[in-house]
Amino acid sequence: MFTQIKTSKENKEVVSLLTRKLGLGTENVVARIAYTYSLSQDRKLDLNNIKDAGGKEYSKSVLFGDYYDIYLGLICVHYGLYKTDKDIGRYIKMHLDDGLQLLNDEVNSRSNIDGFDFLKDLITDGINSLKLA
Template identity: 65%
Template sequence: MFTSIKTSRANKDIVTDLSRKFNLGAENIIARIALTYSLSKDRLLSLTDIADSQGKEYSKNVLFGNNLPYYIGLICVKYGLYKTDKDIPKYIKLHIDD
């Protein structure tokens, strides 16, 4: 399906600052929080609004660990997609950047 997600340049700066400020360890923790927080909002994001990919690159294992199926499930439920949909990585990126 996908091997990594690359965030926007603006996202990289924000995640770095928040990781330092809250001292949560690795930046992937803030990225997970950002993803789930964005998904919790009562709105759908559009693939036409996808930002640049000039930021931090996360491998799917670093970003999600053993929980990848749960995160994919959250995206699928939110957007009515099947787990093999080719756009899932784009939605993940959109919500992390959001």
């Protein structure tokens, strides 16, 4: 079980930039969005490719708030893990770092972006891809 998660050194600045650009709330809100966005890509990340831990540190309660069980369930279902698996924290860290990079790439590819419009577009794209499947 984990109590703290640290982003990569590179993502320390990324989470601050995304927080300012998107205007959706505090850094932990952007981190939650990044985490779930990474999971939504339906990719399994390899623990051997985990990034450094020199960035922003989040406690479990700050990162996930009152919804820890839900966020934990997402990673457990995605990887077929039990909630006490020793690598849960590492998987969460990898998807947090991955999601921050994915969001940063998305935001940088658009100009004059509003956070709510950005999220609406991502959600709409996701729904449309489900309709095609």
